[in-house]
Amino acid sequence: MRNEYNPAIIEKNIQDKWDTEKRYQAQIDKREKFYCLSMFPYPSGKLHMGHVRNYTIGDVVSRYKRMQNFNVFQPMGWDAFGLPAENAAIANEVSPEEWTKSNIENMKSQLNSLGLSYDWSKELQTCDSDYYKWEQLIFTKLYEKGLVYKKKSMVNWDPVDETVLANEQVIDGKGWRSGAKVEIKEIDQWFIKITKYADELLDSIDTLDWPENVKTMQKNWIGKSLGAEIKFKINGTNDFLKVFSTRPDTIFGASFLAISPGHEIAKKLAEKNENIRNFLDEAKKIKAAEADMAKAEKLGIETGLSVEHPLTKDLIPLWIGNFVLMEYGTGVVMGVPAHDQRDFDFASKYNLPINQVISIGNDSNELPILDKGLLINSDEFNELLSEEASSKIIDKLEDLDLGSKLIQYRLRDWGVSRQRYWGCPIPMTYKDGQAYPVPEDELPVILPKLSAGSGPTPLSLNKDFINSADQGTRETDTFDTFMDSSWYYARFTSADNKDEIFDENTNYWLPVDLYIGGIEHAILHLLYSRFFHKALRDLGLVDGDEPFKKLLTQGMVLKDGAKMSKSKGNTVDPQSFIDKYGADTIRLYMMFTAPPEQSLEWSDKSVEGASRFLKRLWNLCDGLKYEDIPEPNNFTQEEKELRNKTHQTIKKVTDDFETRYAFNTAIASIMELLNSIPKSFVESDASPSQKFCLQEAVVSIVQCLFPIAPHICEQIWCNFYNGSQNCIEKSWPKYDENLLESDMVSLVIQVNGKLRGKINIDKSMSEESIKDLASQEENVMKFLDGKEIKKIIYIKQKIINFVI
C-alpha cells in the first residue's frame, strides 16, 4: 500500500512539531554562533515572491549551519512605519496602525506556512514604542555628542495639497494626487553628521566580506576626491568665491564660473533682476532628485558679474547654472569647457570660450579631452603632466593665498526629518526659539493615535501632542524610516528586554554573520546601518566596527522578463502556489531556478517540475526502512559507481553551500544522484551490498536536501529510522575522500583546438603512451594524416591538442 505524497498534511505536522519543541529559539551556548539575518519586510499586506526568495535563502543557510553544529540565531520582524500605511489609511478609512497590525498578522502566518525557522521570541515591530523609545534615545545621545543639527534643505512641495511629496509621488513634475505642479521648497530639517564618519565608512569597506559591486557602489557614493579649493575674487568687491575642483591642472582653461540657483548670490541678484528671478523660478520646477536634475536640459543665465582668474588675472564671467548642485562642494563650479563634457556642452550653447590646456599626444585633439595629459597654454606649467602640474599649481595658489589642497566628499549629511504622521516622533522640544532634546526619563515620546485622513501634516495640527511637552512645544516631524531600519539588526538580540536597549545577548550575537536582501539596498540602507553601528560603538553600546560581516544580495523575481507589479498586471501570488504544491516545492523551485544573486524568471510550469522531483523522492523512500547492514568487503562495478556518485554529490553540495551559495547547482547534483540509482537496487530482492549502497545514497540525498525542503526530508527521515536516529537537523553528511574518484578518466583530443575525439585512459598512464594512443585514434588520424605536428599541448587528465 503506497502512501501518496501529501505536502499539506506533512508540512502542518512537521511545523507543529518544531513549534512544540521550540526548536528554533536560540540561546547563548558554547558552540560557535551564527547570526543569519534576512532584511525585514515592510508589512504591505501579503508576501510577494521577492520575500519568499529572500527568506528561503536565509532559511536554507540557517538550517545548513545548524546541521554543521553552529548555534544559529535567525529572527524576524517588521519595518512597520512608512508611507504606504498613510496612503492606505486615506484610501480605506482605517488607521495606519490598524492597517499595519492586520497586515503583520497575515504576513506572519504566511511566513510560518513556508516553514521558516525563525526565533519568534525576538520578534520586533518598529512602530511599537518599545522599539522606537530606544531610537529616540539614540538620537538624543547623538545630539549631545554634537552629531545632530538643523538646516534648510530642499523638498518637493505640492502647493494644492500643501504637503511635502516623496520623489516617487512626483510624476512628470506633478503631485500624484492633486496633479498640481510641484515646486522645490526649502524647509528647516534635522540632519545627522554622517559625513564625520566618511573616512571610516570608506576605509573599513575593505574589511567586509561583501560582493565587490556593492563595495564599489558604496565607495563611489562616499566619493572621496582629492582636489583644490580655489578662490576667485569677485570683480569690483573684496569678496571671494570658493570653488572645489578635482582638476586644478586645467585651471588655465577656466572660461566661466557657475553658481547653483540655490546660492546666496543668485538669490540676492533675483531680488533686483526679473530675468534672474524667472530663471530661479524655472529651476525650482525640476524635481528635487539627482537623476531628474542631471537629465534636465542644462540652462544658464549671466549674472552680469565677473570674477578674477587667480593666476592669469583675466576677468571671466559668472553664470548661474541649473545643473550646479548646492549640496556638493561650495555650490560653485569652475567651467573648463575643453576638458569636461558638461562644461563643453554649456559653453557651446552659450558661446563661451573653449581653451584647450591639456594635450594627449598629437593624433587625437578633438575636444573635450577628458583624460589627463600634458599641459599646454598654461604659462610656467607647460609640458608638465597633469599630476605634477596639479600639485605645483596648488603650491602656487597657496603662496598667493588664493587656494589650497582640499579633500571633498560626495556624501552629504543625512536629513532625517519627514513631514508625516506614521513614523517615529523626533524627540525634540522647542522653547523660546531654541530646540532641546527630550530627557531620557521622559522617553518615549508616544505617537498619538489618529484616525485616517487627518490631513497632510497631522502632528502639527494636533494641539494635544504639540503641547504634551512639559515646557515648550513638541517637534512635529517624524523620522525617516531608514532610521528605524538602521539598527534593528542589533535590537533583535535583545528585543524581549523592556528595561535595556541591549544586553549580554547583543555582543554575543553581533555582528550579523550573513545578511541577505535585495541589491536595491546596496547603498542607502546598508550605508546608514554601517554608520549607525559605528555611532552606537562610539556611544559605548555595541562592540565591533561593522554590523554585517557577510552580505548576499539577491536578485529580483521577474515574470515575462519584467519586474512584477500591479500596474503591469504580471504579479503572481505566492500563497496560491504554497496552497497548491506545498512550501517545500516552492522553496525547491526558488532555489533551483537561478543562483541567488541573479534575477529569477517565474514559470508556473517549472514549479511543477520541482513538485515532480519531490514526488519521485517520496515514492523512492516510501516503505523504505533502515536496515543495519555491515559494510561489505566487495562491491560490483555498478555499486562502486553509485558510491562514487554519492560521495561526489556530498562534496559538491557542501562546496556549493559553503563557498558560493550556489543552491541551484547543488540541487542539480542531488537530482543527478537520484537519477543514477539503478532500478535493481530498489527491488525487494536486492543484495545486501546493493541495499547498503542504496541506503547510503538515500540518506545522503535526504540530508543534503533538508535545508531546502525541510518538511519532506524530516518526514522521510522519521519514517526511515522510526525514531532510532537523532534528529535530521543535527548532522551534515561527510564524504570519504577515497570514494570520490574512479581510476579511469575521459580525455579530449583536439587538432588545432577543435574537438576530434575522446578516449578513456587509466590515470596512471604515462604522458608518452597517452600521446601515442591519442594520435592513433581513428578520427584523429584522419586529421593528422600527412601533416607535420608542430606542437602538442597536454593538460593532465583533461585535454591533448595537436597543433599542425
Add this chain to the structure above:
RNA sequence: GGGCAUGUGGUGGAACUGGUAGACACGCUAGGCUUAGAACCUAGUGGCGCAAGCCGUGGGGGUUCGAUUCCCUCCAUGCCUACCA
C-alpha cells in the same frame, strides 16, 4: 546625466582557475500504460546537413595552440541616484 551589474538552445539556467559549450530542469517529439485523459515510465531534442562536417555564448574587432571566460569597442536591459522600502 552619473555609478554598478547583466546578456549562453524554444524557456530557466550549467560550464567555479583560459581547456569537451548547453549539466540539471521546463517545454516539445515519438513510444509505452490507459476505453480516453491526467499522472507515470522509456527514448530523442542547439542550428544547418543524407553524411563527413560546418556554424554557434548580444554585435564588431583583438590576444591565444585553445576564449562563454581576458582586452578594446558598440548595442540592449536591470538596479541605485540621498523623501518608496
